[in-house]
Amino acid sequence: METIGTKSVTKGRSNNKLSKTIQKVTSLKFASNNALFFLTTHETKAHHHQAKNKNEESKARTRRRAVMEALIARLFAGVTTIKASYAELQMAQQPYNNEAIQKADQAVVDELISISELKKRFLKKELNISSPQVTLMLAEVQEQQSLMKTFGITIQNLQSLVDTKDSEISSLKKQLHEYTAFNKSLEKKLHSSGSLSKFESLHLSALNTTHFIHFLQHTLSSMKSFTKLMIKEMESSNWDLELAAKCIQPDAVFIKQSHRCYAFESFVNMTMFEGFNVPSEPLQKHHNRNLYLENFKRHKSLNTKHYLSAHDPNSSFARFLKSKYLQVVHEKMECSFFGNLNHRKLLKLNNGGVPDSAFFVAFAEMAKRVWCLDCLALSLDEDVRIFQVKKNTRFSEAYMECEAEKVVSTSSEEVTDSDSGELRVGFTVVPGFMIGKSVIQSQVYLSPVS
Structure with missing residues (x-):
């Protein structure tokens, strides 16, 4: 235990x-x-x-x-x-x-x-x-x-x-227009009243464009005078000037009734300058400039009526005068003015007989100047060409000048409000000339811009 x-x-x-x-x-x-x-x-x-x-x-x-x-x-x-x-x-x-x-x-x-x-x-x-x-x-x-x-x-x-510059441009344009018009009036006065004595001692070596321009103004003055006389004869014969102008320029629109004279001027000028600068038959084979200059000197100051009576009726100048008279003065016109056709009959006889009416004397003086101007053109060293402006062409100051100042101002105002912004040519009143590189402006009538 x-x-x-x-x-x-x-x-x-x-x-x-x-x-x-x-x-x-x-x-x-x-x-x-x-x-x-x-x-x-x-x-x-x-x-x-x-x-x-x-x-x-x-x-x-x-x-x-x-x-x-x-x-x-x-x-x-x-x-x-x-x-x-x-x-x-x-x-x-x-x-x-x-x-x-x-x-x-x-x-x-x-x-x-x-x-x-x-x-x-x-x-x-x-x-x-x-x-x-x-x-x-x-x-x-x-x-x-x-x-x-x-x-x-x-x-x-x-x-x-921009507004300031536009105002300055308008002012300068106005001044330029005034100065140009003033210069042209002085030139016309100078050429119309100037003496032809400067051509007496003229030599071929000294001949230049200035001499041609001077005598051109002298020629245009006589053409304008003849046209006025022709219109006066029409009025005396109870012509319908408006209808006559329409026959010459059917589509022309004139600002004023007095502008109808430009249609008649156009007809006379274009007819007289037709064939300009074409050598006449006797001189055609031997185009001698000095010979043309001598013809110019000899005829420029002659009394046309006395010359035709005393010289060969078949001379170059006599044939030119007769041909142009028959083209410018229609049979109906001559009959209306004088009641007969004696002017035509006398010229066709070729016996040296010359009509002595004031109308024919004015025509003969005009024809003489045109013929002399042609001789002067053929005497120049540079080629002279004549030109006219077509209808509805845009206006260019380089080649044209307006015959009626009223048309320019009126058209310019209308152009401002238009879409085109251009002035258009109605018809040519006076043809222009080109001498080498120099241009003598054509005188045109401007139609109002619609």
Whole structure:
């Protein structure tokens, strides 16, 4: 019994020791786990706090940058506003506008004060910009408005400059037109009243375009005089001048009734100048310039009636005169003027007989000058070409001049409101001439622009 009791006590003690050992091991393990848990939690909190600080710093930098961008935009907008206000100030100087000047001046001052306040807040780091994005957008709007105002003022200045230049151009054109008309009147007076004595001692080597122009004016003067006499005879014979003018220029529109005379002038001039600068038959094979010049000198001052009576009726000049008379003066016209056809009959006889009416004398003088002008043209070293302007051709001052000044002014006013913007030729009154590179303008009648 004693042996059994000892073993039981020994076994109980062993169990107690094992339990304590297990308890100690368990306690140590639990303590280690708690320490590790507490260490991990502390590191996580520190890392989270550090990330939060970095995020706040990034946001702060972004905001500072946005504030600076808004500040710079506001500054540029202010400068643009000052520029626009200064432009308004200059614009108000001429013409002088006191109210506009004061308004623009105050706008400049207000903007300078605003920029100055902005500078103070920036230096003191007291910029109070709650929403940089809104400030930036407002600054852009202000800048665009100022730019639009500046561009508007620039457009006004340019338009004013254009108006001034247009006014100057109109004034200069008017002066040029007046001076040109005055010079032409002086030239016509000079040529019509000038003496032909300068041609007496004229040599071939000294002959030039100026001599041709001088004698051309002398010739045109006689052609105009004959046309007036022809119209007078028509009126005396109860002709319908309007119908007669329409027969010559069917589509012509005349500003005034008195302008119908240009249709008759056109008919006479074109008929008389037909075949101009074509050598006559006796001289055609031997085109001698000096011979043509001598013919010109010999005939230019002769009495046509006496010359025809005393010289060969088949001479070059006599044949020219007869041919042109039959072309210009129709049978019905001659019969209407004189009641018979004696002028034609006398010329066709070729016996030296010459009609003695004032009408024929005027025609003969005109024919003589045209024939002499032709001789003078054939005497020139340079080729002389005659030209006329076609109907509806655009008016060009380089090659044309208007026969009726009234037509130019009236047509110009109508052209201003028209789409074409061009003056058009109704018909040629006097043909033009080209001598080498020189141009003697054709005289035209301009039809009104519809």
